[in-house]
Amino acid sequence: MNYNETSTNKVVETMMAHRSIRKYSDKQVRKEDLDTIIRSAQAAPSWVNGQHVTIISINDPERRKKMSELAGNQNYIIEAPVFLVFCADFHRIKVACEMEGKEFKAAVNPDLLIVGSVDVGISLASAITAAESLGLGTVPIGGIRRSPLEFIELLDLPEYVIPISGLCIGYASEVPNQVPRLPQAAIFHEELYNQDINEEIKELNNIHLEATKGRKSGGSTWTQRMANFYMYPFYVNDSYKDVGKMLKQQGFRKGE
Ligand SMILES: Cc1cc2nc3c(=O)[nH]c(=O)nc-3n(C[C@H](O)[C@H](O)[C@H](O)COP(=O)(O)O)c2cc1C
Numbered sequence: 001m002n003y004n005e006t007s008t009n010k011v012v013e014t015m016m017a018h019r020s021i022r023k024y025s026d027k028q029v030r031k032e033d034l035d036t037i038i039r040s041a042q043a044a045p046s047w048v049n050g051q052h053v054t055i056i057s058i059n060d061p062e063r064r065k066k067m068s069e070l071a072g073n074q075n076y077i078i079e080a081p082v083f084l085v086f087c088a089d090f091h092r093i094k095v096a097c098e099m100e101g102k103e104f105k106a107a108v109n110p111d112l113l114i115v116g117s118v119d120v121g122i123s124l125a126s127a128i129t130a131a132e133s134l135g136l137g138t139v140p141i142g143g144i145r146r147s148p149l150e151f152i153e154l155l156d157l158p159e160y161v162i163p164i165s166g167l168c169i170g171y172a173s174e175v176p177n178q179v180p181r182l183p184q185a186a187i188f189h190e191e192l193y194n195q196d197i198n199e200e201i202k203e204l205n206n207i208h209l210e211a212t213k214g215r216k217s218g219g220s221t222w223t224q225r226m227a228n229f230y231m232y233p234f235y236v237n238d239s240y241k242d243v244g245k246m247l248k249q250q251g252f253r254k255g256e
Contacts, residue, residue, distance in 0.1 A: 014133045019178045021137025022076050024170035029081045033134050037169065040130035041086075041123040052119045054089040055127075056155055057082065063154065070150050071143035071166065072239065080168035085144060085151070086124050088116025090160035090251075107160060107251050120164040131169050141166030146239045148246035159251040176215070180207045 008016075038055060046052060058064060061078070068077035077083055090112060094104040106112055128138050144151050144166045151163045181187075186200035205221040212218025217225065234241040 011129070011133070015129055017178075018128070018132060019137075019176055020139040021168075021170070021172040021175070022139055023172065023174035024076060024080045024137070024168070025173040027081070027171040029136060029169060029171075033131075033136065034082060034169075036134065037127050037130045037136075041127040044119075044122045044126040046119045046122075047115045050093060050115070050119070052089050052093070052116050053123045054087045054161065055123075056085045056087065058085065058155075059083075067144070067151070067154065067166075070147035070154075071141055072146050074141060074143050076139060076168050077141060077166065080139075080170040082169040083141075084127075084167045084169070085155060085163055086120045086127075086165050086167060087155075087157060088113075088120050088162050088164050090116065091158045094160055104160075108253065110252075113247070113252060116162065117164060124165055124167060127167060135171070136169055137172035137175070139168045141168060145243055145246075148242050149249065152246065152250070157250070162246065162250050162252075177211060180204060180211045 034057075041053070041055060042051075044053075058067065064078050064083060067083070068074055071077060090104070090107065093106075097104040124140060128140070131138050142165050144163050148163055151157075152161075155163065157163065182204050183200040185194075186197040186204075201223060205223055208222040208225075209218075209220065212220075220228075229235055232238070
């Protein structure tokens with residue numbers, strides 16, 4: 001479908017203009033704007049209105065430096081005026097259960113990991129759209145899960161709280177081209193799942209190489225990039241290998 005033929009408005013235009021920003025100017029983010037971003041994140045829907053999201057803002061330069069290293073030397077964590085960490089949070093649910101004289105037993109259910117991750121994802125997306133609508137740039141930082149145990153310690157996260165993604169926010173000093181997406185037919189199917197998507201993937205490959213030239217993660221086709229990332233059980237260099245350990249430590253013990 002041609003985007004020019006579809007309906008649009010200011011919100012949709014903001015979403016369609018999305019690109020991750022990895023170079024920030026020194027210009028500070030207004031307190032009022034940050035407040036609007038957090039309120040937008042909190043207005044997102046959540047499973048049973050459990051509101052399973054906690055957002056932590058980190059300003060201390062030393063802590064930012066440490067976090068940048070732990071997330072795989074991602075310098076924009078230091079440079080961005082705002083750095084937030086989005087956590088899936090069932091600690092408040094445990095408190096709610098205790099207030100009702102009941103025990104929180106659902107942590108054995110792996111569905112909670114889907115619930116928490118989805119709630120964080122929607123909330124993160126709302127924060128991104130709000131920030132971009134205010135003229136700010138953002139980049140999520142899943143790299144925090146390279147060192148989840150260290151992030152738990154640095155943020156003092158209690159049991160039943162897990163770090164899912166960071167989010168850098170600030171004014172862009174460099175605006176990259178948009179990264180191409182798959183043709184819609186690959187991701188939007190009618191009635192039944194359609195596995196016949198090789199041609200669409202090849203179509204993306206043809207434009208991906210050119211569109212991502214000059215980027216740290218670019219210079220390859222989409223299939224090359226995906227295969228090189230997903231050919232290891234724990235991604236490249238065994239990064240993200242402590243996520244299972246972290247889930248156990250935080251109380252998500254399957255079947256106990
Ligand atoms: C949950 C999540 C975690 C991400 N983590 C990182 C990260 O650690 N570092 C980074 O540079 N980009 C990160 N990204 C950004 C993606 O690489 C980016 O969204 C993708 O390449 C598409 O580019 P675009 O956002 O410019 O359209 C993350 C995105 C998501 C949704």
